[in-house]
Amino acid sequence: MSSRNAVRVNPSMQPTDGHPHIAIVGRGPAGMTTAIALLRRLRRPFHLWMIDVADFPQSFGNGPAGQALMSERAGQLSALADRPLDFVDWLKAGLSSGRGSVLALRGFENVYVPRSVFRDYLTARFGEAFAARRDTTVQTVSAAVTALRPASGGRLCLALDDGSEMAFDQVFLSTGHGRQGGESASWRTAEQLLWSRQRKADTPLLVAGDGPRMAAILLHLRASGHSGRIRILSEGGRLPEPHAARLVDPLTPAMSAATGLAETLRHLRADSARNVEAGGTWQAVTDGLNCQWPAFWRALPLEARKRYWRHLRALHRIRSERIAPELHGRLLRDLRNPATELVDARVIGEVADGVLVRRKGSRRAEVMPGRLIDCREDIARPADGLLPEQGPAMHVEDDGRLIRWGTAVSGLHVLGRAAGCLRPDIRLFADTVRQIYRAATGLDALRTDVSSRTGA
Structure with a gap:
C-alpha cells in the first residue's frame, strides 16, 4: 500500500502492472465518498488518482466556509450506504462529553454540523478504508481537468491545465457544481470584499443566488460585522426553504407512471x-x-x-435543498433589516462597478451598481463543461453511467450534482451515496472486462 501526492510532477508516469487505473475528478464530498466506496467495494487491486484544482476539498476547507453549517442534518450524511447512521455514530464517539450531552438532548441525527466536522468524518473514513487495502495505491493530483476524450483501448483521456494528459480505464466525475459554480470562488470573493480597504462604504454588496450557499454567505457577512447594504438577487424572489424541525418519514404523494x-x-x-x-x-x-x-x-x-x-x-x-430551521429564521430576521433587500431579478452579465440584471416583468436590462458575490448554483453545464450540454440523446442513469444514444459510454460515471441538466431528480447527499455505491458495485461486477482492457 502506498500513498503519494503527485502535484503534476510528470503525471503521465503511471504504473504498468495491469491493475485498473481509475480517476476521480473532484475531492469534495461526492469525490471522497466515491473513493471510500471503491476502496470498500472493488475487490481487485487498482490504482486510484484523485484530481482537483485545490489541495483540499474546496467547499469544506478551513476558514469561514468550513465553519458554515451543512445544509442537511447529521442523520442524512452517512458516507456508507450499508450504515445509514454511520455519521451519527461517529459524532457520538468523537464529541466531548460537554458538547455531546447538549447535542444528545436534541438527538444527534437532528443536528447540523459545521462543514469542517463533516470533512473530518470523510477523511477519517477514507483513511480507514485505505488502511485496509494493501493492494491499492492512491495519488492526489492538484490540477484542473480541461477536457475529456476517448483514448485507445477503450480508455478515457483527461487533459490537465498544464498541458499534460492521463489515460484511465474508469473515470468518475464528482465535480459538484465545479469551477464555474463552485463554493470556493463565492467564499473567496466574500472574504475579499468584506476586508477590502478599497471598497467604498456606501457600495452595496450584490449576493446572487437562492440556495444554501447564498444564505450561508449572507449570514457570514452580517456576523462578521458588515452593516452596509446587501441586495439579494434572486430570480423569482425565491429564498431557501427550511427543513422540518425533526426528521420526518417521506409521505408518498398521489402519482404514478400514468400521471402527467x-x-x-x-x-x-x-x-x-x-x-x-x-x-x-x-x-x-x-x-x-x-x-x-x-x-x-x-x-x-x-x-x-x-x-x-x-x-x-x-x-x-x-x-x-433546504437549510437548517435556525438559519432560515436568521435569514428572515435579516430581511427585516432595512439594509438588506430581496430583488426579484436575473443576473445576465457583469459591467464595471455593477451587474446587468433584468427585473421581473421587465423586458429591459438595467445596470445595478455594487460588488457581486456570485452564489448561483447553475445546473446547465454538466461536470463543469466536460460533457456536452443537455439533449434528448444523453442522460445519466441511477448508477451514474452516461447514456448517449441509448448506449453507455464505456468507463465513465457522472455522480451527484455533476450530472447537471443530464439528470432531473434532486441529488441530496444520501441519494448521491446510493448512486455512488451502485456505481462501485457495478464496477466490481465488470472486473473481468476491466482486466481484459488493461491486459491483466
Whole structure:
C-alpha cells in the first residue's frame, strides 16, 4: 500500500502492472465518498488518482466556509450506504462529553454540523478504508481537468491545465457544481470584499443566488460585522426553504407512471395542504416525491420534460435543498433589516462597478451598481463543461453511467450534482451515496472486462 501526492510532477508516469487505473475528478464530498466506496467495494487491486484544482476539498476547507453549517442534518450524511447512521455514530464517539450531552438532548441525527466536522468524518473514513487495502495505491493530483476524450483501448483521456494528459480505464466525475459554480470562488470573493480597504462604504454588496450557499454567505457577512447594504438577487424572489424541525418519514404523494406533470403538481399541492392540516409537514410530501422521481421522470413524454426544465426545476430544487430551521429564521430576521433587500431579478452579465440584471416583468436590462458575490448554483453545464450540454440523446442513469444514444459510454460515471441538466431528480447527499455505491458495485461486477482492457 502506498500513498503519494503527485502535484503534476510528470503525471503521465503511471504504473504498468495491469491493475485498473481509475480517476476521480473532484475531492469534495461526492469525490471522497466515491473513493471510500471503491476502496470498500472493488475487490481487485487498482490504482486510484484523485484530481482537483485545490489541495483540499474546496467547499469544506478551513476558514469561514468550513465553519458554515451543512445544509442537511447529521442523520442524512452517512458516507456508507450499508450504515445509514454511520455519521451519527461517529459524532457520538468523537464529541466531548460537554458538547455531546447538549447535542444528545436534541438527538444527534437532528443536528447540523459545521462543514469542517463533516470533512473530518470523510477523511477519517477514507483513511480507514485505505488502511485496509494493501493492494491499492492512491495519488492526489492538484490540477484542473480541461477536457475529456476517448483514448485507445477503450480508455478515457483527461487533459490537465498544464498541458499534460492521463489515460484511465474508469473515470468518475464528482465535480459538484465545479469551477464555474463552485463554493470556493463565492467564499473567496466574500472574504475579499468584506476586508477590502478599497471598497467604498456606501457600495452595496450584490449576493446572487437562492440556495444554501447564498444564505450561508449572507449570514457570514452580517456576523462578521458588515452593516452596509446587501441586495439579494434572486430570480423569482425565491429564498431557501427550511427543513422540518425533526426528521420526518417521506409521505408518498398521489402519482404514478400514468400521471402527467400538471396533474402531479396539483396532487402535490393538495397532499401538502392536507398533511399540514393534519399536523404534518409539506417537507414530507416533497421527500416522498423525490423517492419516486426517477421512475416518474422516465415515464414522462419529452414535451412534459421540457416544461419541467423551463418552469418547475428551480422550484423543485428550492423545496428539496433546504437549510437548517435556525438559519432560515436568521435569514428572515435579516430581511427585516432595512439594509438588506430581496430583488426579484436575473443576473445576465457583469459591467464595471455593477451587474446587468433584468427585473421581473421587465423586458429591459438595467445596470445595478455594487460588488457581486456570485452564489448561483447553475445546473446547465454538466461536470463543469466536460460533457456536452443537455439533449434528448444523453442522460445519466441511477448508477451514474452516461447514456448517449441509448448506449453507455464505456468507463465513465457522472455522480451527484455533476450530472447537471443530464439528470432531473434532486441529488441530496444520501441519494448521491446510493448512486455512488451502485456505481462501485457495478464496477466490481465488470472486473473481468476491466482486466481484459488493461491486459491483466
